[in-house]
Amino acid sequence: MSAQQSQGIQTLLDAEKAAAKIVQEARQYRVQKLKDARTEASKEIEEYKKAKEAEFKKFEASHAGTTSEAQAAVDKETEVKLEAITHSYDSHKDEVVQKLLDRVTQVKPELHRNLKRAQS
Known part of the structure; x- marks a missing residue:
């Protein structure tokens, strides 16, 4: 029996x-x-990141042209307004200078309104 027990124990040890x-x-x-899942996830993340960066660069490029076009439109509008102001200045400067000279040189001596009340 002991051989059978030792053989049973050995079988159990082998099974263990x-x-x-x-x-x-x-x-x-x-x-x-x-590890494989992490590697594959890293690859997918990298691919997604590259796709989003490409999409962003495409978006940025398409809107960069819009920005330069807007800047050109603003510059043109500014130029037109400056020309209008310059034209207005050139056409009215002599008239304004003349009005200023007339006001300075045509003096009507009058008593001040407070002085007029004091004399009454």
Whole structure:
């Protein structure tokens, strides 16, 4: 019986070693799957990032032209307004100078309104 018991114990020990080996392989398999998943996720993230950067650059390029067109329109409008102001200045400057000279040189001596009340 002792040979049979020792053979049963040996069988159990062999079974335990085989189970430990299977558990170890399962753990290694799980670790490898996690590494593979991380690698694949990193690749997907990188691809997504590249796609979004390309989309942003395309958007930026399409709107950069709009910005320069808007700047050109503002510059043209400013030029037109400056020309209108310059034209207005040139056409009215002699008249304004003449009005100023007339006001300065045509003096009507009058008593101040407070002085007029004091004399009444």
